[in-house]
Amino acid sequence: MDCEYNTSVLKTGEGCDTRNGKPTSGRKRRRRRESKKERKKDEGRGSRNAQHAVDSGERTEKERQRKRRKDREEKAEHVQSLDKSKVNSRDFAAKNKKNLKNEKTRSKGRSKRELEEGEAKQPQRKGCAKAEENEQDTCERAGKRKGKKKKHRKKVETSSEQESSEDGDKEGEGEDEEVEEEEEEVEKEVRPETLTPEELEKLKEAVDDKKKLIQALRGKPWPMKKKHSTLRESQEFLEKYEGALGKGKGRKLYAYKVMMNKKWMKFKRDFENFTTACIPWEMKIKEIESHFGSSVASYFIFLRWMYGINMILFGLTFGLVMVPEALMGRPYGSMPRKTVPRAEETNAMDFAVLWDFGGYAQYSVLFYGYYNSQRAIGWLKFRMPLSYFLVGVGTVAYSYMVVIRKMARNANETGGGDENSFNFSWKTFTSWDYLIGNPETADNKFASITTSFKEAILEEQESRKDDNIHLTRFLRVLANFLVLCCLAGSGYLIYFVVRRSQKFALEGFENHTWWERNEVNMVMSLLGMFCPMLFDVISALENYHPRVALQWQLGRIFALFLGNLYTFIIALMDEINLKRKEEDVVQFNMTMWEASLHNNTADNSTAPPLFTHPADVPRGPCWETMVGQEFVRLIISDTMTTYITLLIGDFLRAVLVRFLNYCWCWDLEAGFPSYSEFDVSGNVLGLIFNQGMIWMGAFYAPCLPALNVLRLHVSMYLQCWAVMCCNVPQERVFKASGSNNFYMAMLLVILFLSTLPAIYTIVTIPPSFDCGPFSGKARMFDVIQETLESDFPAWISKVFSYAANPGLVLPFMLLMVLAIYYLQSTSKSYKEANVELKKKLQMQNEENKKKNKRAALKAAMELEEARKAPSSRTAEQHYNPSHQHRRHDMADSRAGSFSSDQGKNGDDQAPFTDCRRSKPVKASASSRGRHANQGATAGYPAGHPRQSEPSRLQRVASTQRR
């Protein structure tokens, strides 16, 4: 009987369901059962009906006991599954409710129930519904930690069955046997053809649940043994029923699926390991990070990222432009654009010329001018000009995509202002890297953790500091004024130099010295070197927080570099115009020259045309190659300055400081020159501008990405070495959290600004007539038109021409603008809502804190009252200890299979129960009062949840009241 009751409790949900929600299924099942098990049912009904009539009086008493037992079990489980204490209490409430509900339904539909009882309690059904039970559970708590719950339920059930048999209730035992019998029957019964569709469905669900349990098993904080037993159980279950579901083939399919799943998991894991192992320089950067803090490391991470991008750009230009031309295009010397002209032939191999990317370097695949305008080359019929154009566009498009995606991801990662709310906690709990297995790394990690704590503490103190605001304001204005002066001065200097160099160019470079020829580049490099230092000195006036100061510094240097770059571009434009004038002259001369050739051969037209060596043919100046050369030279000089600054400014300085310190009159290491710090802002900006130049020049010099990859590779090693050997960590190490997107934003601006001139030249200036893949066309983008007309069916070009119609383009652009506006406004509103919600959350948190405080106070008051209460309560207290004690014992006995943590919990519980037990011994009200007082005011002894005490009291009281 006991057992029966318990299972019925467990099944209330289901019962309700069949009665209210799905009557048909119940009926069907009944029908089937009737047909199958007529005899047994009759027996069962008779006996059970009689029981009900007899038992109705006893029920209330039994129920109470059962409830108590349940309560106890709950407790035991509560103890066992410490981590889920909250859920458990919810569970507890739910169970109580269910009991109540059960009672209600009982009293209401007694007669109906009695009718059904025979069937509802039909052992056969119980057996076959074993699976259903599980699934019903999960239905009730859809989504609420299914596997775990099920486990609990099962345990409750089994334990109750055990108890009932312990009680010596004959019927209970009989029932148990019956259950076993039925289970066997079920096993026989599970054939797909004998199951109704609903049951099949339910079985399927149960099987799915088991699968989920198996999958989730890894996530349970249980010891191995328990996991194993659970796993075995569910696997057996699966094996038994899965085959039934799949109608014979299911077993094989299942095994196959499992195997594939395992293989797939393994592959994924290996692949992940592989990709993480492929991340280059990870160790180096980690090392630097541990010594110099995250801001310096952020530069190197940025550098690595740039390296990745450049690798892809390099792959594109190398694979689709340079290699096809070198392999399949016409060879060197076959035509004028591919030959060094006669005048330059003598010193085309000189190092000085090659270093300047003249001579043989100029007439090679490295530059635009070498490429032939032949539409298709080689046996592959590779469309060279088209490929050249598309790669040029593709590199820019790819860069845009990557930068914007990275920005978006960074923005997502920061998550909008939440990052500081748990700053210290995260540092404390998550900063150790559990994968460190190397003493040196561990040392570094200790160092870096200490640094990060110091940073955080510093920041915290910084935010509290409040200085003389007028003075700082004045100083900041002054600093900005000085910086503006610097910028204006450098702008003027560049303008002056460019004008001068134009004058020299008109006069011809040959008459001037090396310095005069390279004045522009050198001045730009020098300005780029010294101005940031000046800004650095000036920014000391401002007294910003280092992170803010870094951003200001970055902004200023950005402005400086931008000015430099644009003056350079303007100068270049002038030069292009000059070259184009020259080109016109050459073109005119060419026609004259050809005419003269014709005149010579006109005498005997039958003779073969006179062969002129391609080196002798007059040619135009090819401004595109000139632009490419300029950029390449700029990159080279920039790289050189960077490296030389590094060697002199950092290495030499460090060496001098280190060794001259022995024989110097003041302490060099601590005093004036000291060791240099790593200049994050300058280096980042150098990298960004370098990249900008690559983007600008890559169209005219396909070798630029390759050069840049080389440069980045070298500078990675060089700078890593320089940082580790001759720099000292910044005095105020700080976090670089937000500045990452700042770099990205600057990179995006530079990308935009550098594609502008490139696109301008491509669209507006006609290509040279005798060099490059687009020679002979009016504009470079005509290559698209040409391809559309000759390689695609006619309708596509028609569609294109329609699509290019301004009547279509303008509305489309308007639509885009509208879409952007709409998206922007929605994102704004989302942001606002986000802020609002965050505020609410914070309010709620504070409220909760207050409430908890109040609850604690209230509990104290209640304890106070309990002290004053009449001594009748002592009886209750007398009861409680035994109650508690029993509960505790249960927990202990149950904890047998669960190892350490349960045992520990039992221990934790022990002092509590002990003190409760000791109370009746003390007996006197005053002593108890003292006890309560202590608990309320002087704080609880460690290990006792403060909140749980009053609630436990209440709970105990409530059980008493029943």
Added chain:
Amino acid sequence: MGNKQTIFSAQQLDAYQSYVPFQRLFSRYRDLAPQLVPLDYTHQPDVKLPYELIGSMPELKDNPFRQRIAEVFSEDGEGNMTLDDFLDMFSVLSEMAPRDLKAYYAFKIYDFNNDDFICKLDLVKTLNKLTRNELTEDEVRMVCEKVMDEADMDNDGRLSLEDFQHVIVRAPEFLRYRHTPQ
């Protein structure tokens, strides 16, 4: 390893293998003390490796919390480990372990006095272990205060498991365990 054939019952193997790369871990376990660990595990011998051996593994030996880890995962609470404990430890510390599980065990690791709450004393211990006592007392006190301020939702002066999980699942570093080449 040809002649060193390990013996497990098929059932054991089946059960173990679904969690962890079992053979590898068992050989790791056995290599720690070949004289103690038998090759035949069919009868489930009662073997425990002492903490000194566990703590000297390369995975743990540089970890400031190695003792705590061993204590938390061992059945006797003193760091002496059976094979099951050992497997438990590795399955939790592996990257594949789910977030909640990691959080649960992390909580236990940081709970030095096993009272199921992280109190200030636990925090101080954690900090000192993390920084090798390089922070001054004032700094430690301040950090502890800040942590409590941030994470303690119910204001009882210590962190419960819920508080801890609330904090930790939001941490960006929490799931970003990367392989460091050794």
